[in-house]
Amino acid sequence: MTTAPRWLRTAAVLAALSLGSIAAQAQEIVVSAAASLTNAFQDIGKAFEKTQPGAKVTFNFAASGALLAQMTQGAPVDVFASADQETMNRAVTAKLIAEGTRADFVHNTLVLIVPATAANPPQKLADLTGDAYKRISTGTPASVPVGRYTMESVQQAGLTAALEPKWIYGESVRQVLNYVARGEVDAGFVYRTDAMIERDKTKVALTVPTSTPISYPIAQLAASKNAATAKSFVAFVRGAEGQEILSRYGFSKP
Structure with a gap:
């Protein structure tokens, strides 16, 4: 039996490792998320990853806008x-999104939170015009x-002018949450799902209606080099297990 030359055996091993590396890379995806x-x-x-x-x-x-800028x-x-929806619309207009892949997957709720130590939380948005609320935070619009x-x-409530001098803007909703949790502002607008994360340091004062x-x-992104895995991830998020996880964190089904 003739033994293959060492260089040939080495080349075969390197080729196998290279193919394995390519296969692994084909299943790696980057997800940019709010x-x-x-x-x-x-x-x-x-x-x-356990299922795949x-x-x-x-x-x-x-923040969604920052992610769009990156893409x-x-x-x-x-x-x-x-x-x-607005940020995704802009992504579609910029032709970044693969056609036919866009889908809504959860809903959320806007709330007004205050530090957990706040003695008299606001009962309505108009209360924010009082002297007790000098610094109010939300994300950069x-x-x-x-x-x-x-x-x-705020505009619907007719409070735009009254609250204008009080705004402290955050680069993301999580930064707003941190401002309130650390007591650096008197109140902040975040999603209910964010408020649930800092229950020991913040409390919900109001659920805020949104038009x-x-x-x-x-x-999926049109430029994705791993479309199959990306498609599987989106399906997982929208499927029963993904929705159950989202529900645990306070999100609701669309």
Whole structure:
């Protein structure tokens, strides 16, 4: 029996390792998701990887507008989950989204929170005009969806001018949550799901009605190099197990 030359055997091993590496890379995806999805999506990622041997999900969490800016500038992303429809609409207009992959997957609720130690929480939005509330936080409206929802509600209540000098803007809804939890502001507008995370440091004073439903869309990126795994991840998020995890964190079905 003739033994293959050492160089040939080495080449075969290297080729096999290379193919294995390519196969592994084909199952790796990057998911850019709204900051409010952080905890729920981290759990979803772990659950998804268990159902897809070899799959690896890397998350990038930030305000939806900041994520859109990154993708517009060429950031390699496979799946995008936004906290509002407007940002996803802009992604579609920029031709970043794979056609036919966009779908709503959860709803949320806007709430007003105060530090847990606050003695007399506001009973209505108009109470925020009082001297007890000198610093009020929400997300930067231009890039953070919770900021836009907040401004719509404040405008509907006729409080735009009265509250204008009091705003402290955060780069994401989680930054707003942190401001309130640390007592750096007197009140803040966040999603109910965020308030649930800091129950020992904050408390919900009001549920704030919004004219625009707070619905989250998810979609594959047109430039995704791992479309099959991206498609599987989106299906998992929308499926029974993904929805159950989202429900545990306070999200509701669309």
